[in-house]
Amino acid sequence: MxxxxxxxxxxxxxxxxxxxxxxxxxxxxxxxxxxxxxxxxxxxxxxxxxxxxxxxxxxxxxxxxxxxxxxxxxxxxxxxxxxxxxxxxxxxxxxxxxxxxxxxxxxxxxxxxxxxxxxxxxFFPWEDWRSGRPGLIDQAIAPALDAWIGGASETLVRQERRERTDIVFGLHGAPWDGERVLERYELLYEAYLVPEAWRDRDDLSGLPEDARPAPPVPRPEPLPGRPMAxxxxxxxxxxxxRLRGKLKYRPVIFELLPSAFTLLQAQKVVEALAGVPLHKQNFRRLVETGGLVEGTGKLDSQTGGRPAELFVFRRDVLRERPAPGVGLPHVRR
Amino acid sequence: MxxxxxxxxxxxxxxxxxxxxxxxxxxxxxxxxxxxxxxxxxxxxxxxxxxxxxxxxxxxxxxxxxxxxxxxxxxxxxxxxxxxxxxxxxxxxxxxxxxxxxxxxxxxxxxxxxxxxxxxxxFFPWEDWRSGRPGLIDQAIAPALDAWIGGASETLVRQERRERTDIVFGLHGAPWDGERVLERYELLYEAYLVPEAWRDRDDLSGLPEDARPAPPVPRPEPLPGRPMAxxxxxxxxxxxxRLRGKLKYRPVIFELLPSAFTLLQAQKVVEALAGVPLHKQNFRRLVETGGLVEGTGKLDSQTGGRPAELFVFRRDVLRERPAPGVGLPHVRR
DNA sequence: CCCATTATGCTCAGTTATAGGATAAGCCCC
DNA sequence: GGGGCTTATCCTATAACTGAGCATAATGGG
Missing domain, CATH: 3.90.79.10 (Nucleoside Triphosphate Pyrophosphohydrolase)
Structure with a gap:
């Protein structure tokens, strides 16, 4: 240096x-x-x-x-x-x-x-559950993580790795938590399953390595997902x-929507970020009875079916309720 | 400079x-x-x-x-x-x-x-609602903020100030939101009701002031609450x-408790931070059925009444449920 | 005019939350 | 040793909310 x-x-x-x-x-x-x-x-x-x-x-x-x-x-x-x-x-x-x-x-x-x-x-293909659990998880991620777990020589370390992979990727009966995006990425990084792990290691060669664990041998195939600098x-x-968490208790989706929108548009935005499909009628009930939106009386006939009413965000809701959000369902098993 | x-x-x-x-x-x-x-x-x-x-x-x-x-x-x-x-x-x-x-x-x-x-x-006497709404709010804060609102010459500014004070301090029918601690402090700062506002202003004299609003005349009495550097x-x-928010969805109180504790101790810690009293039986049900704690069978007889069972935090809960927390009730009106 | 499609209204059962009654098990005091 | 006080613990009634699905409404396209 x-x-x-x-x-x-x-x-x-x-x-x-x-x-x-x-x-x-x-x-x-x-x-x-x-x-x-x-x-x-x-x-x-x-x-x-x-x-x-x-x-x-x-x-x-x-x-x-x-x-x-x-x-x-x-x-x-x-x-x-x-x-x-x-x-x-x-x-x-x-x-x-x-x-x-x-x-x-x-x-x-x-x-x-x-x-x-x-x-x-x-960048995170495993995070999109809108069409169900991504096959990638069982086909590529779980086996690769199994190899990583098995790569530890000590029983205790293996146990810790197993526990952690189960929790963050919702394996072996643990529930999937959409907010643990960072924990999942960091786990894959530590397991040398993302290209960045190898790149950073190469870039640091010659520097002291502290307690960095030895990389796995043989070198595993990197997972799908675009790397970044x-x-x-x-x-x-x-x-x-953070955004997935925030959706639940702050009305942030409206920052992403046009000023007038149909309820399906709003739902699709939430689904896109949360990465899970939502029940249409319940979503409607939630935002309507929650006072988050109000109808304009105007209709949007670009829907392909019955025209949908256009809604606008009700700013007053911030005044009325401490933590208005859209509330996401838990993914059940 | x-x-x-x-x-x-x-x-x-x-x-x-x-x-x-x-x-x-x-x-x-x-x-x-x-x-x-x-x-x-x-x-x-x-x-x-x-x-x-x-x-x-x-x-x-x-x-x-x-x-x-x-x-x-x-x-x-x-x-x-x-x-x-x-x-x-x-x-x-x-x-x-x-x-x-x-x-x-x-x-x-x-x-x-x-x-x-x-x-x-x-530092924040108005944040402790454990014995009900602090008298300070209606006796000192609301009148001082009223003066600040009235101090604006333009109607629109007055309206914005009114709206904002109502929301963050729960005045005129708005609910109290325990998490808006920062918004409350910042409002008081802007209204020159905390000593720091004047001190910073003095310290900056001679520097360009940008669009900082003129301080109120006459100079208002500072509110109770210890200032800091x-x-x-x-x-x-x-x-x-942040801590108040986090209580609701992460089991952080156990970081503040001894390894074995009674449920009342746990409740008092939550109340101390949340600043609101909780319903005892419901708190118990929440942490017990939520799987956050497990009984040890040992008793603590320092309670003054019937001895209480000692509980420990169940680390496993992190594995079982995505967002375990103690859940605070909304303050109702 | 039938059909596919989307919107919207409504029900129903299961779950969770709020509030409080009732009982248990200690202590202190007489 | 019993009454009264205190805290712990269990339990129930009611209200509110959630997840899931049925039924109907309003379009456009063959």
Whole structure:
């Protein structure tokens, strides 16, 4: 390492939109790839201008607008990532990069060429249960994790690994918890089942390894799911988990919907993010009796069947009820 | 301001314990007070060692232990505070201080002389509803906020202020939401009802003020509630709000309880943090049928009445149910 | 005009939450 | 040793909510 490390602070944005029932996030192609690298996309990233950015989120809005042309509306701080090994390349330059990640919800619009929309589940194919339990889990993930569990020499370690995989992936009778997105990704990372694990290891070769467990031999096949630069897929997982949790107690979907919408549109947005199908009549009952929406009397006849009434979000609900959300059902077994 | 501002990163800890039904947090007396300042306490604060602290929370644990002798158990990242004006004194030295705040839950123990335990509600007297709605709200807060609302010259601004005070303080028929701790503090800050608002303003004199609204004339009496250094009371408010939310869906109280406890002890801890009284029989049913605890068969006869059974936390519950928590009732009107 | 399609209204049973009555098992005091 | 106080524990009545599905309504397309 070259000299005493400095600390740099940056801002990451997970910018979410839902169109055509697909949840999407905005990615960029970082220009700073190393020669010969495959082109891995990254989350939009920008520095904090300590003099002029009055708050962190204003700084974020500023450079997101500069980089992509997007003017962000709803923005919420997500988490601050500061692990020493989170950005091995910066680390080799003697820089400790701490990044404050934000979640932004927008209505999808076209963006500058430098950026593009990507389906969220391209990065986490195992998170989309809208058509039932993804086959990927039983076909690829569970066997690979079994191999990882068996790769531990000590019984106790094997037991811990088994317990953890069961909980986070809902195996052997444990329920599936849609919010544990990050725990699932981190487990796959530790088990060397995502490409980032190997890449980071290579990037760190020569540095002290602390207590990092030995990688499995033979090297397992990486799972489907698009990798990202640095720890950005971890940030993305954090965002999805947080958003899924937030849906239940804050009316955030309306940030993603047009000002007037049908109830099915709203339901599809919730399903897209939660990753589970919902019961139509109950969803309707929930948002209507919960006072979250009010009918406009206008109809949308683009439905293919009976025209649907257009609804608008009732802002007053924030005043009336402490925690209005849409409430997701538990996935039953 | 002296030269181009640099960015410094620090870590703050909100360390919580509950003893004798009083929720407490650990404070320190910063040695860096300006001459003539009244002694304002601060949250424990320490730097990140970019070279040796592998993760942010390890850095936190390191210096918390060095400063106070405490070895932290449960630690969770809270929020990252980076407003330019959050630490006016550092700012005048040309430093942009970004601070990552953590929440730690411990069982109260004695600490080094440099630190001391303070009741949480000393800082937020209006948050403790265990004996009913605090008189402070109607006697002092509501009138002071009324004056602030009336102090706006434009009707629209007055309307917004009215709406906001109603929502966050549960006035004029709006429900009280125990989680809006930060919103309440920030409202009081904006209304110049907490000492920090005036202090920060004085500290910033000479600097550009942007769109900061003019302070009210005449200067209102500050409300009861102990002030803190910099924006630490804001951090504290964030922590209380987050903890109150978390109680509902994660079994965090057990971090604050001894390994064996009676159900009433557990209930009192929840009440202390949530700030509301709970129905005893229902609390018992909730934690018992929720599988959060299991009886040990041993009895505690220190109760003053019939001896209570001692219970322990069932770790297995994390495996069985996605979101086990104790569930707080809504405050009804 | 029949049919496919989507919207919307309604029911029903099972579950969960709120509130409180009733009883149990200690202690203190006389 | 019994009455009264205190806290623990069990249990029930009622209300509210949830998940699931049936039935009907309103379109457009052959």
């Amino acid at each position: 070259s000299g005493a490390p400095r600390v740099a602070i940056g801002l990451n944005a997970v910018i979410v939109a839902v169109t055509d029932e697909v949840p999407r996030i905005l990615t960029v192609l970082p220009r700073t790839g190393e020669p010969g690298d495959p082109a891995v996309e990254a989350l939009p990233f920008g520095p904090l201008d300590p003099q002029h950015d009055r708050t962190l989120d204003r700084g974020l809005r500023r450079w997101v607008h500069e980089q992509t042309g997007l003017a962000l509306g709803y923005v919420e701080q997500l988490y601050t990532f500061g692990d020493r090994d989170r950005a091995p390349r910066a680390q080799r330059r003697g820089l400790r990069e701490v990044s404050v990640a934000y979640l932004a919800l927008v209505r999808e619009t076209s963006v500058d060429d430098a950026a593009r929309w990507r389906g969220w589940y391209e 640095a720890d950005h897929r971890r940030i993305l997982a954090t965002a999805l988990g | 002296s030269g181009a501002p640099r960015v410094a990163i620090g870590l703050n800890a909100v360390i919580v314990a509950v003893t004798d039904e009083v929720p407490r947090i650990l404070t320190v007396l910063p040695r860096t007070g300006e001459p003539g300042d009244p002694a304002v306490e601060a949250l424990p604060f320490g730097p990140l060692d970019p070279q040796h602290d592998r993760t942010l929370d390890r850095g936190l644990r390191r210096w918390v232990h060095e400063q106070t002798g405490l070895a932290l158990g449960y630690v969770e990242q809270l929020y990252t505070f980076g407003d330019r004006d959050r630490a006016p004194r550092a700012q005048r030295r040309g430093l942009r201080e970004v601070s990552v705040a953590y929440l730690a839950l411990v069982r109260e123990t004695s600490v080094d002389d440099a630190a001391r335990w303070r009741g949480w509600y000393e 910099a924006d630490h009371r804001r951090i504290l408010a964030t922590a209380l709000g």
